[in-house]
Amino acid sequence: MATIQLTEPAEVLIKSVCKRFRNDAHELINVLHELQHELGYLPLEVQSAVAKELRIPASKVYGVVTFYSFFSMLPKGKYQISVCLGTACYVRGGELVLEEFKRRLNIKVGETTNDGIFSLSCIRCVGACGLSPVVTIGEKVYGRVTPQQVRRIIDEYMMLEED
Amino acid sequence: MELILSDHPAECLTCAKSGDCELQHMAHRLGIREIHCHGEQSTYKMDNSPSIIRDPNKCIMCRRCEMMCNEVQTVGVLSAVQRGFHSVVAPAFQNNLMHSECTFCGQCLAVCPTGALTEVDETAAVIRALADSEKTVVVQTAPAVRAALGEEFGYAPGSLVTGEMVAALRRLGFNYVFDTDFAADLTIMEEGTELLRRLNAYLKGDTSVKLPILTSCCPAWVKFFEHQFPELIDIPSTARSPQQMFGSIAKSYFAEKLGIDRKNMVVVSIMPCVAKKYERGRDEFFVDGNPDVDIVLTTRELSRLIKLCNIDLQSLPGEEFDAPLGESTGAGVLFGTTGGIIEAAVRTAYEIQTGKTLERIKFSELRGMEGLREAVINFDGVDVRIGIAHGLGNARKLLNEIESGKSHYHAIEIMSCPGGCIGGGGQPYHHGHSEILLQRQQALYREDELKTIRKSHENPYIIQLYNEFLGKPMSEKAHKLLHTVYFDRKNGKK
Numbered sequence: 001m002a003t004i005q006l007t008e009p010a011e012v013l014i015k016s017v018c019k020r021f022r023n024d025a026h027e028l029i030n031v032l033h034e035l036q037h038e039l040g041y042l043p044l045e046v047q048s049a050v051a052k053e054l055r056i057p058a059s060k061v062y063g064v065v066t067f068y069s070f071f072s073m074l075p076k077g078k079y080q081i082s083v084c085l086g087t088a089c090y091v092r093g094g095e096l097v098l099e100e101f102k103r104r105l106n107i108k109v110g111e112t113t114n115d116g117i118f119s120l121s122c123i124r125c126v127g128a129c130g131l132s133p134v135v136t137i138g139e140k141v142y143g144r145v146t147p148q149q150v151r152r153i154i155d156e157y158m159m160l161e162e163d
Numbered sequence: 164m165e166l167i168l169s170d171h172p173a174e175c176l177t178c179a180k181s182g183d184c185e186l187q188h189m190a191h192r193l194g195i196r197e198i199h200c201h202g203e204q205s206t207y208k209m210d211n212s213p214s215i216i217r218d219p220n221k222c223i224m225c226r227r228c229e230m231m232c233n234e235v236q237t238v239g240v241l242s243a244v245q246r247g248f249h250s251v252v253a254p255a256f257q258n259n260l261m262h263s264e265c266t267f268c269g270q271c272l273a274v275c276p277t278g279a280l281t282e283v284d285e286t287a288a289v290i291r292a293l294a295d296s297e298k299t300v301v302v303q304t305a306p307a308v309r310a311a312l313g314e315e316f317g318y319a320p321g322s323l324v325t326g327e328m329v330a331a332l333r334r335l336g337f338n339y340v341f342d343t344d345f346a347a348d349l350t351i352m353e354e355g356t357e358l359l360r361r362l363n364a365y366l367k368g369d370t371s372v373k374l375p376i377l378t379s380c381c382p383a384w385v386k387f388f389e390h391q392f393p394e395l396i397d398i399p400s401t402a403r404s405p406q407q408m409f410g411s412i413a414k415s416y417f418a419e420k421l422g423i424d425r426k427n428m429v430v431v432s433i434m435p436c437v438a439k440k441y442e443r444g445r446d447e448f449f450v451d452g453n454p455d456v457d458i459v460l461t462t463r464e465l466s467r468l469i470k471l472c473n474i475d476l477q478s479l480p481g482e483e484f485d486a487p488l489g490e491s492t493g494a495g496v497l498f499g500t501t502g503g504i505i506e507a508a509v510r511t512a513y514e515i516q517t518g519k520t521l522e523r524i525k526f527s528e529l530r531g532m533e534g535l536r537e538a539v540i541n542f543d544g545v546d547v548r549i550g551i552a553h554g555l556g557n558a559r560k561l562l563n564e565i566e567s568g569k570s571h572y573h574a575i576e577i578m579s580c581p582g583g584c585i586g587g588g589g590q591p592y593h594h595g596h597s598e599i600l601l602q603r604q605q606a607l608y609r610e611d612e613l614k615t616i617r618k619s620h621e622n623p624y625i626i627q628l629y630n631e632f633l634g635k636p637m638s639e640k641a642h643k644l645l646h647t648v649y650f651d652r653k654n655g656k657k
Contacts, residue, residue: 044256048255051255056239057233057238057239057240057242057264058255058256059242059244059253059254059255059263060233060242061255062242062255062257063242063243063244066244066245067243067244069246
């Protein structure tokens with residue numbers, strides 16, 4: 001599990017976000033949502049700080065963070081690869097595409113490569129079933145992806161990095 | 164049911180919960196003979212602490228422990244984390260209990276239907292000590308044990324088995340069978356004196372005095388306020404718990420009397436409590452690396468030990484505790500139930516304060532099972548306002564009042580477990596039948612009434628202990644041996 005020392009701006013941010021939600025424990029999910037958007041992920045230190053601000057046990061915050069797949073405790077990569085496993089994508093081989101990404105990047109779903117360039121997640125339907133199986137990387141959408149194309153897609157971004 | 168069992172370790176014969184397991188009973192009732200589902204098996208690591216063992220592989224996600232920890236006790240350590248097959252009840256960030264704010268009250272394991280939460284079993288350590296001819300092995304039994312032990316041997320709930328328990332302990336080979344009730348009387352001498360000192364200073368107009376005074380007999384409660392209310396750590400009485408007072412006196416006064424080195428004495432406690440296992444290991448309670456209390460067994464462990472040694476409790480004659488640390492009063496025995504410590508304290512404090520003999524010994528206004536109670540006791544013209552809480556959630560309410568300056572009490576008794584020690588995490592499982600707690604409480608009231616001496620300060624061996632050894636309550640020696648300090652544990656400190 002990644003650990004970071006909270007920087008002063010992060011502490012200020014957590015306090016201000018919690019305050020915006022009136023430090024109300026019922027707003028926990030909204031607070032976490034906002035903080036993940038701002039910080040990219042929710043490490044232990046952030047969760048502890050939120051628990052303190054909302055005056056609830058850290059175990060409760062941790063329970064919520066680990067329950068919803070939207071929340072991440074690991075930093076996201078520069079390029080976030082999301083493979084759709086919605087029904088249409090799944091039946092047209094989405095899982096094989098996901099397996100290929102896992103194999104080539106040597107990470108599991110929810111993880112980030114050591115160089116911090118890629119992270120991998122799966123999503124449920126992006127509303128482009130006609131293009132299934134679909135992969136999104138940042139804002140870009142790839143349709144009718146086959147496992148054979150995975151290497152080319154990865155190389156595309158590696159080249160960007162090398163430039 | 165088969166699906167639950169397909170991910171449950173099939174080690175019933177050797178499981179600590181065998182015979183008392185609700186999952187086992189349910190499988191039996193449903194006549195499960197074969198498990199048709201074969202799926203993945205959970206492979207969690209065991210979480211060992213000084214008091215509680217968590218084995219998440221045996222968890223069936225009923226989440227009773229989570230409810231107990233969060234809603235009843237408001238400790239907030241256990242929470243369901245992850246989802247689907249990977250979901251498990253665990254402390255924050257899946258840390259170990261030892262590195263959490265767990266108070267070790269043990270109420271989670273009192274409600275756990277399976278063997279996912281159990282006490283650390285130390286019966287083998289007791290057998291080793293008893294087999295060691297170099298050691299003098301001394302045992303003390305907490306008041307609540309005698310009111311519940313019988314349940315493990317076919318007695319009706321609420322049966323008092325004090326004499327049979329003493330006889331069984333003697334047959335197990337303990338050299339001296341003593342009573343924590345003696346130390347409870349000693350606690351009253353120290354805590355009662357401390358209460359009167361603070362109260363009298365307050366009545367004389369000293370505004371710096373800390374009131375209300377809070378009882379400090381319950382180790383889970385002590386750990387609770389150290390974590391949750393560290394700014395209030397100078398309010399509780401500094402008196403050690405009866406278990407620790409007993410250990411301290413046994414290994415000083417009594418070891419001196421026997422002419423043996425404290426290292427050759429083993430003090431075993433029989434407690435209704437799993438937090439006592441943690442308490443005995445606190446650094447403050449060691450002298451030159453030797454603990455005041457060596458081993459703590461719960462009521463359940465004692466019953467296992469008695470059964471293991473093939474002793475038939477029902478057929479034993481009633482026997483008496485040994486002197487001098489086995490003599491106790493009716494006040495001491497009340498320590499096992501909610502309201503009992505403060506009733507015992509009132510009996511002694513009233514007489515010391517007023518110099519008059521108490522006409523009425525039974526204080527019905529302090530008795531009962533309500534989670535929060537209060538009473539005003541008139542000390543010859545001075546109204547002493549008393550609060551009582553059992554269950555840590557109720558304790559929190561009184562602490563919040565103190566924190567916000569709204570508390571109007573002079574003294575507050577707090578016990579962590581619902582019902583007090585009679586409902587402790589180490590007692591025979593009552594499987595949610597709360598009437599059993601009332602029956603155990605009545606048993607303690609009966610034991611009090613059976614005693615000829617019912618006020619702690621009249622215990623002849625307590626008087627002798629002060630004359631021969633301690634001097635006066637709160638003397639320098641008493642301070643060293645019978646009082647303690649508390650620590651700020653907030654935010655992972657200490």
